[in-house]
Amino acid sequence: MKIILIRHGMTEGNLKRRYIGTTDEDLINTDCLKGDYPKCERVVVSPLKRCIQTAEFIYPNVDIEICDKLKECDFGDFENKSYEDLKDNPDYQKWLDSNGELPFPNGETHEDFKNRCKDGFFESLTERDTAFVIHGGSIMAIMQKLFGGNFYDYQVKNGCGYEFEMRNGEIVDDYSPIGCS
Structure with missing residues (x-):
């Protein structure tokens, strides 16, 4: 089966370089969604509006399934704030110095977040091509x-992502970038 991972389109918080996790923002435009995206038989989304709106734009004729476990990280006290807002915050400096491994104050730990996403992904798999x-x-x-590799090695711009093949829950081939030129 083909697996397609696409980051949602641009939001106001993305434009202003804020930590937007649990904040439920609308898309501000679809300019970054003009690429050719692979076809799929199903679409699985986070329940947040920016993901649903992106899926409806890219795959208007495919039913959408929601998976709560695929939501963005809960940034806690850093939510909806930018580097400029946080640069003098000692908790933020500690978090930066930890390479993002410390838990977000009043938010989610990095490990809990990664495990939640992994679980949501594997629970959502079928034998059908899925975006x-x-x-x-x-x-x-x-x-x-x-x-494998470093978490931050896989950063993608809005509207971009990766495509790869899986069979019986196992990777068949390496990944390819999609959505961005």
Whole structure:
């Protein structure tokens, strides 16, 4: 089966470079969604509006299934704030110094987030070609689990992602980038 992972389109928070996890923002435009995306038989999304709207734009004729476990990380006290907002916050500096491994104050731990996304991904698999229209962090968590390497190696721009083949829950071939030129 073909697996397609696509990061949602651009939101106001993305444009302003804020940590947007649990904040339920609308898309501000679809300019980054103009690429050719692989065809699929099913679409699985995070329940947040930005993912649903992106899926409806890219795959207007495919039914959407929602998976709560594929939501973006809960950034806790850092939610909806930018680097500029947080640069003098000692908790933020500690988090940066940990390479993002410390838990977000009043939010989710990095490990809990990655495990939740991994579980949501594997629970959503069938033998049908599936597009997952989700969040950047969720994509990074899934890709790291499947392909190894550093979590941050798999960062993607809005509207971009990866495509690969799986059979019986196992990777068949290496991944290819999609959606961005």
